[in-house]
Amino acid sequence: MRSFGIEFVPMELFWKTTYYAVQAEHLGYDSIWITDHFNNRNVYVSLAVTANYTEKIRLGPGVTNPYLIHPVMTAQSVASLNEIASGRVICGIGAGDRTTLDMVGTEMEAPLRTVRESVEIIRRQIAREKGEYNGKMFRTSAGARFNFKVNDAIPIYIGAQGPKMLRLAGEIGDGTLINASHPDDIERAVKQIRRGAERGGRSFEELDIAAYTSFSVASSEKKARKPVVPVVAYIVAGSPPTVLERHDIPQEKADGIRKDLADRNWGEAFGAVDEAMIDAFAICGTPEQCIEKIEGLFKTGITHFVTGSPLGPNVRSAINLFGLEVLPHFKSE
Amino acid sequence: MTNILIELRKIRISGVEMGYREFAKSIPATMRELLAERLMDVMLEAKDGSRVPSSLAKTILFYWQREQLSSEAGLTNLLEAVSYADPDRAFTVMESLGIEELRLAFRSTS
Numbered sequence: 001m002r003s004f005g006i007e008f009v010p011m012e013l014f015w016k017t018t019y020y021a022v023q024a025e026h027l028g029y030d031s032i033w034i035t036d037h038f039n040n041r042n043v044y045v046s047l048a049v050t051a052n053y054t055e056k057i058r059l060g061p062g063v064t065n066p067y068l069i070h071p072v073m074t075a076q077s078v079a080s081l082n083e084i085a086s087g088r089v090i091c092g093i094g095a096g097d098r099t100t101l102d103m104v105g106t107e108m109e110a111p112l113r114t115v116r117e118s119v120e121i122i123r124r125q126i127a128r129e130k131g132e133y134n135g136k137m138f139r140t141s142a143g144a145r146f147n148f149k150v151n152d153a154i155p156i157y158i159g160a161q162g163p164k165m166l167r168l169a170g171e172i173g174d175g176t177l178i179n180a181s182h183p184d185d186i187e188r189a190v191k192q193i194r195r196g197a198e199r200g201g202r203s204f205e206e207l208d209i210a211a212y213t214s215f216s217v218a219s220s221e222k223k224a225r226k227p228v229v230p231v232v233a234y235i236v237a238g239s240p241p242t243v244l245e246r247h248d249i250p251q252e253k254a255d256g257i258r259k260d261l262a263d264r265n266w267g268e269a270f271g272a273v274d275e276a277m278i279d280a281f282a283i284c285g286t287p288e289q290c291i292e293k294i295e296g297l298f299k300t301g302i303t304h305f306v307t308g309s310p311l312g313p314n315v316r317s318a319i320n321l322f323g324l325e326v327l328p329h330f331k332s333e
Numbered sequence: 334m335t336n337i338l339i340e341l342r343k344i345r346i347s348g349v350e351m352g353y354r355e356f357a358k359s360i361p362a363t364m365r366e367l368l369a370e371r372l373m374d375v376m377l378e379a380k381d382g383s384r385v386p387s388s389l390a391k392t393i394l395f396y397w398q399r400e401q402l403s404s405e406a407g408l409t410n411l412l413e414a415v416s417y418a419d420p421d422r423a424f425t426v427m428e429s430l431g432i433e434e435l436r437l438a439f440r441s442t443s
Contacts, residue, residue, distance in 0.1 A: 013382050015390035019373075022398050053398045316377055 002298060002330055005031030005210065005306040006319070007062055010041035014049050017041075020315055021050040025057040027323025028331060033062025033092055033177075033212070033306060036069070037100055044077045051085035058088045062212070062306075063159035063177060065096030066137075067106050071118035072144060075125035079150045087152040092177050093118055094159025099237050099261050112164055113137055119156050119172050126150045157210065162240045163192045170196025175208035177306065179235075181283045183296045185243065186211050190301040210304035211297050216284035216312045217321045227310040228282040233257050233269045235281045247280040287325035294326070357408035364430065369403035371426045372411045379418035389414050 006024045008017050021032050032050060036043040043061045050059055060081070064074050074093065082089045095111035117135035124133060125146060133140045155174035160166045169176035170193035178189040190209060197204040214231045218224035236249060237258035244254050253272060260269035278284070283293045294305055312318025360368060376382065376393070393414055396407035415423035 013390075015385070015387070015394055016377055016382065018394055019377065019397060022394065026400065053394045316374070 001303065003030035003208070003210075003304045004327060004330070005029060005033055005058075005062075005304060006311070007033045007035065007212070007306055007308040008046070009035045009037075009309050010043065010046040014041065014046060017046055018049050018053050020319055021057070021059075022053050023316065023319050024323070025054045027319065028327055029057060029323065031090065031304070031306070032057055032059040033090075033308075034059070035309075036061045036064040037097070038068060038104070039100070044081060047081055048084055051081060051088070054085070054088075056088070058090050059085060060090035060154075060157075061092050063092035063094040063157070065094055065101075066114050066118040067096050067101055067108065068104070071121040071138060072125055072140060074118070075122040076146070078122070078154050079126055079146065079148070082150055082152055082154060089152070089154050090157060090175075091122065091154055092157045092159055093122070094177070094179075095165065097234070097238050099234060099258055102258075102262055110137060112168055115158060115165065116168060116172060119158065122154075122156060126154055155208070157208070159212065160189070160193075161243060163188075163242070166192035167196035167199065169193055170198075170204070170207065171200035171202070173207065175210060175304070177210050177212040178302070179212055180243075180281075181211070181213040181215070182247070182280050183293075183300060185246070185280075186297050186302060187300040194301075208304050209302045210306050211302045212306045213297075213308050214282040214284075214310070215290075215307040216282065216310050217287055217290050217307075217318050217326065218284075218312050218314075219286065219321070221285045221289060223313050224284040224286065225278060225282075227313050228278055228284050229270050229273045230266070231308070231310055232277050232281045233261060233273050236273065236277055237261050237269075239281075247276070249277060249280070287321055290322070290326050291329050294330070298330075353409045353412045354405070356412055357405050360408065360432065364432075365403040365405075365408060368426075368430060368432070369408055369411060371430065372408075372415050372423060373397075373402065375415050375422045375426060376411070376418050379415075379422070382418050384417040385414050386417070389417070 006029050010017050024032060034043050034046050047059055060078060078089050078091045095108055095115055098108055101108055114137045117138050121133055121138055121140060128145050132142045157175040157177050158169035158173040159177040159179055160169045161179040166189050176193050178186055180186050180189060193209060194204045197207060214228055214235060216224045216228045236254050241251055244251055257269050257272050283290060307322060392410045396402045401407045402411060
């Protein structure tokens with residue numbers, strides 16, 4: 001089954017993000033993912049408000065990270081959210097964004113181990129498991145259990161881009177959020193997830209594999225391409241060397257963009273983004289062009305397509321365009 | 334329109350909460366959908382959106398969730414909200430929709 005999600009970055013007033021979320025639900029989207037960055041509005045406040053005004057759509061952080069938010073707090077947050085949006089909560093977690101972590105002097109230490117232990121802790125907390133947890137990165141005592149019950153399953157999606165994290169996602173995640181937009185990257189990612197599922201003795205078919213794309217739709221291709229530039233700058237800055245190499249992007253160029261972003265030199269950072277980078281890291285165009293590109297992604301084995309930011313030059317119009325002109329093409333199949 | 338929205342706000346503050354409702358009532362049913370759409374654009378694109386009181390923003394979300402922003406009650410709240418968010422642009426929208434006569438009609442009743 002194919003599902004369609006939408007990502008919101010809570011940079012705007014809470015009621016604007018919620019308005020768009022309700023709009024997405026009306027149009028038949030299946031999931032809402034709200035990003036978790038300390039410099040935007042709080043993800044769980046945004047999710048709680050969104051949960052209040054929606055009925056069916058699934059929703060959760062997309063993605064939080066265990067370096068800034070301890071996994072017991074993530075578990076507590078999604079479990080609490082489940083009381084407002086019973087059975088609709090999903091939890092996206094990843095190693096985080098290197099650029100943002102750098103800003104607060106936090107090192108991305110042992111990301112695989114950290115994410116693995118975080119997923120284990122979140123599951124233990126939600127299940128109110130007894131006993132202590134002694135990991136290499138985290139530990140909890142026997143007394144760290146919730147004082148309340150969680151009545152629904154909360155699927156955990158692992159945000160991943162590099163091969164090792166993708167394999168980990170296949171091994172332990174309920175789903176994966178593949179942080180990529182290019183079909184070659186997605187195809188490679190799906191293979192890694194499959195390997196991870198085999199390593200974990202799990203059925204690949206049980207996993208929900210989402211392409212978490214940088215997306216922009218508009219009435220013309222030119223209008224759609226412009227807003228993706230800042231997002232692509234962040235993606236290039238945070239991409240591992242293997243991904244940069246695959247798209248012939250010099251490491252020093254990515255390093256330069258990362259430094260400019262950290263120094264808030266937006267003009268320099270965004271000016272360094274070229275057409276090839278946009279093609280490598282975003283899906284953008286008219287509704288017809290987007291349909292063709294999304295079709296290509298589903299052929300790689302994904303089951304879920306997420307329209308990530310910027311969505312389009314005008315968010316409301318972009319959600320309408322996608323919901324009215326792209327979504328029906330897939331939902332009617 | 335800026336003036337009338339400010340006037341309306343004053344009316345509301347002084348406790349007579351009929352201003353926006355009467356105005357919404359005077360809008361022809363055939364025009365309500367389009368007006369609600371355009372006013373929502375004004376809201377979403379407003380630079381001063383934070384001036385909209387959170388209680389009013391939540392009321393608008395309530396009507397939006399039920400797809401009733403173009404109802405009389407929905408429009409009443411939208412009109413009030415745009416008077417905080419961007420009254421000048423709201424005025425332009427109403428002018429472009431030919432609602433000037435309604436504005437005058439409202440003025441004569443207030």
